[in-house]
Amino acid sequence: MAKEITPRSQDYAQWYQDLVIKADLAETSAVRGCMVIKPYGYAIWEKMQQALDKMFKDTGHVNAYFPLFIPKSFFSKEAAHIEGFAKECAVVTHYRLKNSPDGKGIVVDDEARLEEELIVRPTSETIIWNTYRGWIQSYRDLPILVNQWANVVRWEMRTRLFLRTAEFLWQEGHTAHATSEEAVEETRRMLDVYEKFAVEFLALPVIKGVKTESERFAGAVDTYCIEALMQDGKALQAGTSHFLGQNFAKAFDVKFTTKAGNQDLVWATSWGVSTRLMGALVMAHADDDGLVLPPKLAPIQVVIVPIYKNEDQLHAISEYAASIKNMIEKKGISVKYDSRDTQKPGFKFAEYELKGVPVRIAIGPRDLENKTVEVARRDTKEKAVYQFTDLDLKIEHLLDNIQQNIYSKALSFRESNTWHADSIEKLISILDNTGGFVYAHWDGTAETEAKIKEITKATIRCIPLNNPKEEGQCILTGKPSKERVIFSRAY
């Protein structure tokens, strides 16, 4: 089963595609660029949602829902936003179909043309700020701390499951504040929430930073991001948090009366993560045999497989397994007992490796006699015999250990793939040989950034926060620079 997956060393992109499909995470659909998220993949996404939703609520946010459609004219209101978003999108022009005159199927009814076309939301700043105008009159109405879980559509020409799809699922936070300071603080708070989620749940080390002007969200004053490194040495932007200044308040005329009695434009932030994180999860941790899921996001955390030769043995093992399952589940751990008689243990082992189940417990007749079980961990593939006594505590501890280990492994991978380059040649050589994050000096201009991108196919992922000051010279122009930025080829 696992053998059908292309090895990473042979073709990383094909390995990813094989794995997403074989592990039942997602598949392509009949609609170009749109994916079907299969139950196993969706169960992981649900775990991500639950963890994030709790973190949002713990920081004072509430959920709401805004329309899927946005009037075309809304996009023209924010000058930068239109350039970034209004171009490649799904446009609704009609609201009715009719039977075709030739009696074969159905056609669009030309008489049901919309006066103004509707855009399927690629992001919701415009419709939300148009709504906020009605919600905000006074400083007493602020802050507004709203999040939305939704589907969005961006018409992508080249799509890849989870990483780049025309339709994807995400959350988008949209907050409104009385002062610039408060909005910046919110922007940074949510960046910290994303970092915490990446580290604690995805087991993924990330670098917090700010984007250069060229890489900024269309309409933002500042775009903060978390950047992660994948196993092929390419970067993946795992979440963004934008300080939008008063741009959208100005575009949609959202003013409030301050405490002092003046009228002022409202300050805004927006922030989001998407099903793209599913791609990051796969590419950061999985191996040639399948997924390696961090226990905190695994739909099944422990699987128990009986090893038996006859019905009597199966019966006895099933009783023993049930007591173990019951004991472990009391710790809030999800356990599956797989007693299917249609598949052999070896097949099951391979299947759960493919699915990335963190812990596998095998129980044979000898385990019954000895009151033991065989425990295999997915991350290191180590096996050990555990005594029945306190098995629940041991498994709980093991899951914590696996969660930590997956993180540590990813962190050490990133550390050994982080480089410094002091010339454009060195940058190219690193990118071509190992990939990774490359710290280099840059003169701060969009022109140089674009030239380096053209030459190397690498972009500036971010200017890290708390970046040490270091005098240097731009690797392309030799002009003075005061700090290094991170270059990488990216997803």
Next chain:
Amino acid sequence: MAKEITPRSQDYAQWYQDLVIKADLAETSAVRGCMVIKPYGYAIWEKMQQALDKMFKDTGHVNAYFPLFIPKSFFSKEAAHIEGFAKECAVVTHYRLKNSPDGKGIVVDDEARLEEELIVRPTSETIIWNTYRGWIQSYRDLPILVNQWANVVRWEMRTRLFLRTAEFLWQEGHTAHATSEEAVEETRRMLDVYEKFAVEFLALPVIKGVKTESERFAGAVDTYCIEALMQDGKALQAGTSHFLGQNFAKAFDVKFTTKAGNQDLVWATSWGVSTRLMGALVMAHADDDGLVLPPKLAPIQVVIVPIYKNEDQLHAISEYAASIKNMIEKKGISVKYDSRDTQKPGFKFAEYELKGVPVRIAIGPRDLENKTVEVARRDTKEKAVYQFTDLDLKIEHLLDNIQQNIYSKALSFRESNTWHADSIEKLISILDNTGGFVYAHWDGTAETEAKIKEITKATIRCIPLNNPKEEGQCILTGKPSKERVIFSRAY
């Protein structure tokens, strides 16, 4: 505050509209027919989702996600389905906008016309059964028990918040089975789940029944439903569960190898409830002062309001309130302490009545002395003084009692608005005077059903399950009938 709501007796439709807006449940948006679900309304919907999702998972279902868009041709594949759904819908024809030649705004790029138009899903049977073709080969792949939480769009000309909107949120279950019996059993199981949810969470009595052929879901062999009665005597269909036979398997060529080795078409069900339930919740229980929320769906179950004359009193009351809040929250009850000094207690009382908070606790200086609190319940508006001792248990018990009472009140309302009519004149007279559910004989033909609808504006809501057999004569044609069906005007 509450005074701004039109009384039910004056204009029921306006009362509903006022209440949904003033209680911050939802509002209309800039996009015709699409609503904004505000945080308070969305918090109630989240509670509904959580309860339903748990019930679906407890009955063996898993969640997945399918594309928002459906190729136009898919709708032509199931003959009945196309008539019901493919007509009034949002049609995506283009995938790009461009700057308009006159430099003013943006226009649709004619060069980016889709080869085949995409329909924004009004329901997902077609795209899902097209996907199931790849998932099902053998009886071992069955059953498939999948649910999807999603937004859908049906282009409605006359819309009302929650009750009828162009875009709405819902869940749609889509299951696949090896036998007709199993599929029918699933259809009925989910109808029972919906009934249980309506009774236990919405506090809403419902009648389970089957639709007549004319009212059936487009593409179904049988449509089962739960029907509820609103305070104005009109019916509201609160959920449907469809036995789809092999119709969609045939349309999308979904076959499986049976245990015996034969090829057979797969049997299907689908079932759904939507944000329409928010409308039912309002119309079934609310009064002229605001919402009356069943405790199990209330985002805030208990609110504590301090009554004080000076800062010292507020300080002392706040300490006492904190201990009470803490004690009650340990029971898993959500409590809000409202110590805002910008509003007077009377204003707060009216506000929480409007929002339907089940229990209000007021604490004044005398309560501090006596170790008491004043407890007011929203449903009956009764007030009582409670001793501090065991207050957590008393509040827990009170919430249960309120949940029960709201249900009982709705049930007795339905009972006193359930009638028998043995002539068309009697049916009209009941509908015009009191409304309600009217049991009457009908000859079983779609023609008679249509005529009665034309004359009375009432539809057959359902043929109740476990309906007693009773010989009678059709109220319109006098032809023989073996059981009564339920007529009502409906939302």
